[in-house]
Amino acid sequence: MTGFIQQIINGLSIGSVYALMAVGYSLVYSIMNFSNFAHGGIIMFGAYFGFFFMTLYKFPFSIAFIASGICAALMAILVERVAYKPLRDRRAPFLYFIISAMGVSxxxxNIIIATIGPTFRTYPEVFSTQPIKIGNMAIGRIDLTMFIISAVFLVLLIYLIDYTKIGKAIQATSFNMKASALMGINTDFIILLVFGLGGFLAGLAGVLFGMKYTVYPQIGNITLKSFIAAVFGGLGSLQGAVIGSVLLGIIETITSGYISSQYRDLIAFVLLIFILVVRPMGLMGKVTEDKA
Amino acid sequence: MLKVRNLHVFYGGIHALKGINVEVKQGEIVTIIGSNGAGKSTLLNTITGIVKPKEGEIFYKDKKLSLIPHKIVANGICQVPEGRLVFANLTVKDNLLLGAYLRKDKAEINKDLQNVYEIFPRLKEREKQMAGTLSGGEQQMLAIGRALMGRPEIMLLDEPSLGLAPLLVDTIFKIILDIKKMGKTILLVEQNAFKALEIADRAYVLEQGRITLEGSAKDIAANPKVQEAYLGKRVTE
Structure with missing residues (x-):
């Protein structure tokens, strides 16, 4: 039983970091209606920012962490300006956005491979590897930190979206950009804000993953999972992205714990496909019914 | 108050507006009638900055109007778009508050909210409902109420009667007259020419991107060509 609870806790921890990435996907999707595949690149840069801030500049973890988020946010905004804005201005079909996103990714x-090199790099030890013991359970300090930090930022994000004026403006823009512009909402700013928020959280997720595993140029591929978790939860729904990610994390750890880690992705993704077949809009997808 | 001078708009190779001149004076209801695809919505969308003109100018209170939608709204110009475009994913109240997005005077916003609820008691009843669950007529009321929340000086109404039952059409036109009495200026685009000419002071007829007729609403309504083409009357020689 304690083993099971421990697996759940590990699943929550990894799932909450997936969620940090998935909400970025979801936010951009809800406004722009395309999957921003460049998100993985931003996560990878976040991981490298954190790594260099801590090794080269010897920043303490908390500062390196936030600074990486900010740098990643600026990068995400830059990507929007360079790779998507020109397409938006020309009202290009959404397929062009996806292709542009893949190009950016x-x-x-490759710019990391070419400049810094393809090697794996390890973060300096921030948290002791000594686990925290609660009864018979041993919880890794890194896992616990990942969970708490992710949960705090997710709650802040959901509060921002659901309860503030700017959040309502984001929701309005996601529903209809023209109508939002007619309300006086600066939709161009909202788009930058959404890329900035998504990029910030992606940067944080990158640091957390880099810290738990290692940093390497392909670390961004992990976003494939958060992307699928976002689809699973229902693209465009933040709560859905969070729930989908956490479920994916738990399914993964339970599969590795009780069956085999080799089956981890297999079972997780088969389950996701099954759920999508049964419920194509995802768990909490944007089914905005409109009677009129 | 609002002057449109020699406006040309293209959609790709299609020349949608071919040198439009329109003027709206303070306190008037001006209507633009015309069939589907004549360019009526394009004209409104160009005034509110959603569509960019290729040539021509728009003056508001003798100053050249910005081309950026949110700056135009800040000037006191608000469009109620065709198809209402209420935010179906938000509550009725949130929709109304978004109408006041650029305003910071909380107490006054609250007062205006109560005013809108007074004009449209239905919206008060459904305050906490998602806007997507409203009927077509209620959504039109919400769209108009939302626009009023921004305290515009001039309202551009795009086909407010579209798809509504006849009884509701009457209600909406009555409300438009009430809004005029509140001191607002109105530019009304309508396919329901009969109703529009009834409440308007002046009218323009838009055909294939050109203004072909203009004058007082009475004269336009009496024009035999208009009667035949838009009012469904057979002109007997």
Whole structure:
């Protein structure tokens, strides 16, 4: 039993970091209606920012962490300006956005390989590897930190979206950009804000993953999972993205714990496909019914 | 108050507006009638900055109007778009508050909210409902109420009667007259020419991107060509 609870806790921890990435996908999707595949590149840059802030500049963890988020946010905004805004201005079909996003993603990965190199790098030890013991359970300090930090930022984000004026403006823009502009909402700013928020959280997620595992140019591929978790939860719904991610994390750890870690992705993704077949809009997808 | 001078708009290769001149004076209801695809909505969308003109100018209170939608709204110009476009994913109240997005005077916003509820008691009843669950007529009321929340000086109404039952059409036109009495200026685009000409002071007829007729609403309504084409009357020689 304690083993099971421990697996759940590990699942929550990994799932909450997936959620940090998934909400970025979801936010951009809800406004722009395309999957921003460049998100993985931003996560990878976040991981590298954190790594260099801590090794080269010897920043303490908390500062390196937030600074990486901010740098990643600025990068996400830059990507929007360079790769998407020109397409938006020309009202290009959404397929062009996806292709542009893939291009950016490949570019970001390769610029790291070309300049910093393809090697794996390890973060300095921030948290002791000594687990925290509660009864018979041993919880890794990193896992616990990941969970708490992710949960705090997710709650802040959901509060921002659901309860503030700017959040309502984001929701309005996601529903209809023209109508929002007619309300006096600066939709261009809202788009930048959404990329900035998504990029910030992606940067944080990158640091957390880099810290738990290692940093390497392909670390961004992990976003494939958060992307699928976002689809699973229902693209465009933040709560859905969070729930989908956490479920994915738990399914993964339970599969590795009780069956085999080799089956981890297999079972997780088969389950996701099954759920999508039964419920194509995802768990909490944007089914905005409109009677009129 | 609002002057449109020699406006040309293109959609790709399609020349949608071919040198439009329109003027709206303070306190008037001006209507633009015309069939589907004549360019009526394009004209409103160009005034509110959603569509960019290729040539021509728009003056508001003798100053050249910005081309950026949110700056135009800040000037006191608000469009109620065709198809209402209420935010179906938000509550009725949130929709109304978004109408006041650029305003910071909380107490006054609250007062205006109560005023809108007074004009449209239905919206008060459904305050906490998602806007997507409203009927077509209620959504039109919400769209108009939402626009009023911004305290515009001039309202551009795009086909407010579209798709509504006849009884509701009457209600909406009555409300438009009430809004005029509140001191607002109105530019009304309508396919329901009969109703529009009834409440308007002046009218323009838009055909294939050109203004072909203009004058007082009475004269336009009496024009035999208009009667035949838009009012469904057979002109007997």
């Amino acid at each position: 490949i570019f970001l990965e």
